[in-house]
Amino acid sequence: MDRKDYIIKGDGCHSSAGQFVPYANEAFLVTLANKGLYKRALKDLETTGQVKLVVAGDHLQVQLDEITVSLNPNISQSTCSCPSKTVCKHILMGILVAADYAAKEVEEKTEEVATEENKQEAVSETVSRQSSANDWEELKKVDLAQLRKQAGKKLFEDTLRLIQDGWTADFIESDMLEATINTENITVYFPKDDSLNRSICKCGESGLCKHKLIAILSYLSSQGILSSESDGNQPELSLLTEETIDVLRGTSRFITGIFEKGLIGCGENEAETAIQYSIRLETCGIGNLARLFRSLSSDIENMLAKHVGFQPLTTFATLSRLHNTLRLILRNTQNNEMLSKLIEGTRSDYYTTPIGHFTGLGAYPWQTRSGYFGITAYFFYHEKQSICTLTSSMADYYEHTQTLVTPENMRRQLEIQSFWGSNISLARLSTSTLTLRNFKMNRQNRLSSSSQTQCEIDDKVTISSLDTLLAIPELSDLTIRPEQRYDYFRKKQPEQLALVPFAHLSEVSFNTAEQKLYFTMADEQHETEGSLAYNELNRNAIRRLEQMGQWYAEAKQRYMVCLKRPDTLIPVSIVTASETDNFYF
Known part of the structure; x- marks a missing residue:
């Protein structure tokens, strides 16, 4: 595109326009908006009349006919006078115009412009002439405590567990730091200056998202700045906050108290306390201990009611496992490798897959000692040659749900409850071959009930459907x-x-x-x-x-x-x- 002769500029435009050169590449602009909008911006630039560049404070205003785009150095904060509430084609056009103008200014001052390749090299050398160890300085010196506070405890700790499970980022350093999450088709971009505030993620989140956190922490690890086990020279990164450690210490004292007085000495207070600790551990993201505390509460209640479901051996196994697990966690609060083996999250993160083909293999009702009941439907996932599940569940420790644990209610739940924004019941899904588009599944092969999933029923499952299986x-x-x-x-x-x-x-x-x-x-x-x-x-x-x-x-x-x-x-x-x-x- 050659727009230099059509650009009316004000003083100081070159330095202001130059900071947008790194953004003017297709991959980034598609991430910022989408492929269709990017192509439309290129097409409309060819028919746009006179363009005016004006510096307004730290913004660069780009006037495109009757539209005014205000480009912010934090590109996600750029605005447009058109009615669009999100990134529009005019913002993409403004970035391209600013970058093109900066490139033409460089061309006038550069002697080696014989070929287009030389032009591009000149622009790149001008923009990145100060590339050094100071690039992405803010990223390298990030305050982990402040980052944890900004992200929120749950998001930060969930992200740490994803990293422990192998979620990392691959990096390409150029005008921007390009981080691609290896388990999803997601890219995060970090400019060299003000890297955190100006970062852009393909998922569209404006603030800190799990992808940005994975990219930041992976980058720190790749630079040798971060370690899960401190040697005195590197920041410590623990899966546990001080608040979570305090909760764990309280639960450990509670279990020790039960051992000291004996299970027979427990009453309603202990059953209720176990439930409260279960809820607090759930909030802390420690799902395995939360489930064990729910089981312990149910066992104490069954013991007090002289219920046939009370099994002393099972209860003591639960108490022993709680005691030993808590003791090991509290002894290894800075050893993430050990903590990842001892702690199981409340849920695993779901990732989106464009399309999948499934064969329903029926549904099965269940009830756990830890206080839940529901129905699980089983499917064969053809692309991965594996079994996956779709579950409908409910807690049974509330008064209004305890009466629902019956075969009759389960049948109603199977036939009435629908998934994926459609009117298709779990009964039909579990007995059909189907195609899912834009579906979400986690590492345990559990399907999400996300309403964004599109479901197409193909046929009923019969013996002839089992040939592949x-x-x-x-x-x-x-x-x-x-x-x-x-x-x-x-x-x-x-x-x-x-x-x-x-x-x-x-x-x-x-x-x-x-x-x-x-x-x-x-x-x-x-x-x-x-x-x-x-x-x-x-x-x-x-x-x-x-x-x-x-x-x-x-x-x-x-x-x-x-x-x-x-x-x-x-x-x-x-x-x-x-x-x-x-x-x-």
């Missing part, structure tokens, strides 16, 4: 089971499923002592044992399995979708030649 060893090979070992600090692993062929059920019997139904899934070639423990939510499923085990039950080829356990298989749904049967509901 049966070629996956993890789904068809029953010898592949979860590892049977107990580990205090092992984080929860994703569920494993099996597709078990059968024509009928045999040896169906209910063990009254164990309160568990045992059965064998059989056809002409295979016999596979499974089991299902009795509880209120499994009542309908047990009745259905018993009916299928009667001598008069029809024998026909089917597949049982089962959850794999080290010593058994737990049924989830049945896939037939015509449909998928969620027989729990």
Whole structure:
């Protein structure tokens, strides 16, 4: 673009316009706005009449016909006189005009301008002539305490855990520092001056977002400025704040007190205190300890009520795990490698994927000792050849929700609750093949219910839909089971499923002592044992399995979708030649 002859400039425009040269590249402008707006800006510049540049304080005003753009050195604060409330094409045009003017001024003062390549080199050398160790000085000297305060405790600590999980940034240093997050298609740009305030992220957040934080902390680490274990020369970066450490000390004293007086000495006060600590730990982002405290509260209440659900051995295992985990955390408050093994966040961060294809494998009701109940639908994710889940859950420790833990209510929840901004129920989703666009999923393969996700139902899941899945060893090979070992600090692993062929059920019997139904899934070639423990939510499923085990039950080829356990298989749904049967509901 050649606009020098059409630019009317005021005094001091060159130095003011020169600071916008780093912004005038396609990658950055597309990040600032989008590809379509960038192309429109280029096109409209060709038909724009006379352009006027005026310095107004620390702003550069660019007058484009009847539109006035006020360019701010902090480019995200630039404004336009048009009605748009966000970055518009005029702001992009203003940046391009300012940069073009600065380049032409350099051209007049530069002797080596024989080729276009020389022109570009001259501009680049002029803009970056002071590049040195002082570039991105603010970024290198960032105050971590102030950064934590600015971001907020939750965002900062969640970001630290993402970094511990391997989320880092790759860097390119040129006129700006370009940081690309390695787990997402997200780029953050940092100008050389006032790097933090003027940073731009592709996600569109104006303030500090997780991507900017990941980029900043990764940059500090790459420069050798930051370490998770202080050696006296580097700033300390701990996953724990002083406030969180105080909460952990209080919880440790509470658990020690229970050991000293004995579990039998606990009453309603201890049950309530455990719930309060659970809530505080949830707020601190320590999900594994929060869940254990909810379980402890439920166990104390069951003990006081002489409920059959109270199991002393399980309760003491919970107390022991809390005591040992808390002790290790408090001994290693500055050892992030150790803390990442001891602490499990309340949730994992979700990332967006443009498109995915899924096969529904049924839905399963559940209730935990830690105070939650709900329904989980299972899907086979074809692009990643893995199992993922979509869950609807609710806390059962509130008075108005305790009465909802029934098979009848679960059925209503399955059939009525819809996801992804559509009217498609979980019942239909869990029994269909479908395509998701712009969907979100975390590292535990849990799908988000984000309303931005677009869902297209393709067909019902039947036996013919399983051809691709049966070629996956993890789904068809029953010898592949979860590892049977107990580990205090092992984080929860994703569920494993099996597709078990059968024509009928045999040896169906209910063990009254164990309160568990045992059965064998059989056809002409295979016999596979499974089991299902009795509880209120499994009542309908047990009745259905018993009916299928009667001598008069029809024998026909089917597949049982089962959850794999080290010593058994737990049924989830049945896939037939015509449909998928969620027989729990």
